[in-house]
Amino acid sequence: MPTYVYETIPQKSGDEVHRYEIRQSMKDAPLTKHPETGEPIRRVITGGLGFVNPSGRGGSPAPAPRRPAHRGGCSCCH
Numbered sequence: 645m646p647t648y649v650y651e652t653i654p655q656k657s658g659d660e661v662h663r664y665e666i667r668q669s670m671k672d673a674p675l676t677k678h679p680e681t682g683e684p685i686r687r688v689i690t691g692g693l694g695f696v697n698p699s700g701r702g703g704s705p706a707p708a709p710r711r712p713a714h715r716g717g718c719s720c721c722h
Contacts, residue, residue, distance in 0.1 A: 645669055649688040652678070663688070 645667050652662045664685070666675065674687040 648674075649690050650675060650678070650685040651688050653684040653686055655684070 647665045647667050650664045650666055652659075654661060662683075664678065666679070668675070675685055677683065678685050
């Protein structure tokens with residue numbers, strides 16, 4: 645189950661913003677109130693560390709690009 649970052653929504657000028665990490669299913673809708681305090685909150689979009697394997701083979705390196713089979717006089721092979 646992923647952990648999402650939420651922050652409080654200031655109700656008046658000068659209110660401090662608090663951030664929370666809350667675990668919830670990816671299928672669940674974003675929370676609008678803190679589950680314990682009832683404070684209004686919003687989900688914060690953060691950058692994640694992800695790895696995309698272009699080969700789609702779960703850990704194997706991507707194959708090297710192939711060169712065209714022909715060796716004609718065109719510039720596509722050079």
